[in-house]
Amino acid sequence: MIEEMARVPAVSLAAGFATQTDIVLPYLFDFATPEQCKRWLPKMTTGEYIGAIAMTESGTGSDLQGITTTATRDGDAWVLNGAKTFITNGINADLVVVVARTASGRETGSRAFSLFVVEDGTPGFTRGRNLDKLGMKAQDTAELFFDDARISGDLLLGEVGGGMSALMSHLPLERLSIAVTACAGARAALSWTLDYITERKAFGRPIAQFQNTQFAVAEMLTELKVTQTYVDEAVLKLNRNALDPVDAAKAKWWATENAQAHRRPLCPVLRRLRLHARIPHRPRVRRHPHYHRLRRHDGNHEGHHRALRAGRSVGTAGNRSRSRA
Numbered sequence: 001m002i003e004e005m006a007r008v009p010a011v012s013l014a015a016g017f018a019t020q021t022d023i024v025l026p027y028l029f030d031f032a033t034p035e036q037c038k039r040w041l042p043k044m045t046t047g048e049y050i051g052a053i054a055m056t057e058s059g060t061g062s063d064l065q066g067i068t069t070t071a072t073r074d075g076d077a078w079v080l081n082g083a084k085t086f087i088t089n090g091i092n093a094d095l096v097v098v099v100a101r102t103a104s105g106r107e108t109g110s111r112a113f114s115l116f117v118v119e120d121g122t123p124g125f126t127r128g129r130n131l132d133k134l135g136m137k138a139q140d141t142a143e144l145f146f147d148d149a150r151i152s153g154d155l156l157l158g159e160v161g162g163g164m165s166a167l168m169s170h171l172p173l174e175r176l177s178i179a180v181t182a183c184a185g186a187r188a189a190l191s192w193t194l195d196y197i198t199e200r201k202a203f204g205r206p207i208a209q210f211q212n213t214q215f216a217v218a219e220m221l222t223e224l225k226v227t228q229t230y231v232d233e234a235v236l237k238l239n240r241n242a243l244d245p246v247d248a249a250k251a252k253w254w255a256t257e258n259a260q261a262h263r264r265p266l267c268p269v270l271r272r273l274r275l276h277a278r279i280p281h282r283p284r285v286r287r288h289p290h291y292h293r294l295r296r297h298d299g300n301h302e303g304h305h306r307a308l309r310a311g312r313s314v315g316t317a318g319n320r321s322r323s324r325a
């Protein structure tokens with residue numbers, strides 16, 4: 001589904017769908033009680049309910065140990081206070097999985113955080129603006145506010161103090177989802193390029209007939225095949241429950257680097273752009289900044305690099321570089 005959306009191309013829509021299917025639903029599958037499942041899953045699966053996940057705050061991105069949103073127990077209820085930002089599906093969400101600090105004071109560590117489901121209409125839960133971004137303009141990315149937002153005790157997802165380990169356990173799927181989206185985007189960009197070089201003529205013949213164009217296309221096809229093969233292998237590993245967060249970070253890093261246009265002078269998309277000599281006039285080419293934004297989803301690349309060097313998962317020691325995802 002995500003591959004088809006990238007082909008259209010509707011990358012913003014794909015990010016919203018991936019948040020629902022590859023991030024929010026898996027948390028519900030793994031941690032919701034049977035009663036919670038009955039409450040949310042039917043509407044989530046029909047699309048009647050849209051889900052979001054709220055981790056990031058204005059002062060806290062990669063390092064989730066810095067989360068300041070709190071959930072305080074009050075009798076049978078929980079009271080949430082704080083603000084989240086950059087939340088995909090934030091404006092449209094019917095339910096939001098919120099990461100909040102449940103430990104007292106400034107206590108940190110893996111047991112300091114818990115997950116809650118906050119539903120639309122909860123008193124004290126409000127949404128800010130839909131954030132303006134460089135790319136993925138159609139994507140709903142919002143600020144969320146919790147001002148004494150009171151939720152019933154049965155809206156805790158999983159166990160008290162289990163938030164951080166729940167986030168860690170979902171890293172492989174979240175990262176892989178972004179790698180798949182990036183691969184699909186690169187394949188779409190290549191197909192537009194093939195159309196263009198066949199249509200566009202210079203010196204009396206299609207530019208596809210020039211040898212340097214053919215060399216460039218051969219390299220792009222090879223790089224795409226290598227990337228796709230690597231990502232497919234990761235998908236098979238995930239299906240066997242054998243994909244660890246580090247391997248998922250590798251797939252995400254490699255695929256998004258290949259899909260984004262603005263960084264490496266030799267990256268396939270940039271070469272595709274070069275073949276589109278009239279870049280500013282090609283609406284599809286202008287959409288490439290979407291793929292740049294994918295790199296940022298699920299945490300930053302520097303954090304992933306650090307983890308790859310250390311051969312462990314990013315985030316286990318206070319830096320959970322996540323994605324949508």
Ligand SMILES: Cc1cc2nc3c(=O)[nH]c(=O)nc-3n(C[C@H](O)[C@H](O)[C@H](O)COP(=O)(O)OP(=O)(O)OC[C@H]3O[C@@H](n4cnc5c(N)ncnc54)[C@H](O)[C@@H]3O)c2cc1C
Pocket residue numbers: 019052053054055056059060061062063085086087088089133136141293296297298299300301302303306319321322323325
């Ligand atoms: C389009 C979009 C959608 C998003 N959707 C969601 C969502 O649905 N839910 C959600 O909770 N969040 C979401 N986010 C937020 C995203 O997860 C964060 O942007 C990401 O975790 C990085 O956090 P930050 O922006 O605060 O960057 P920071 O953590 O401030 O990092 C900024 C820079 O600091 C440097 N840096 C940071 N850590 C390290 C390190 N360990 N080693 C070396 N250098 C480092 C890097 O250069 C990095 O790029 C979204 C973001 C975007 C752009």
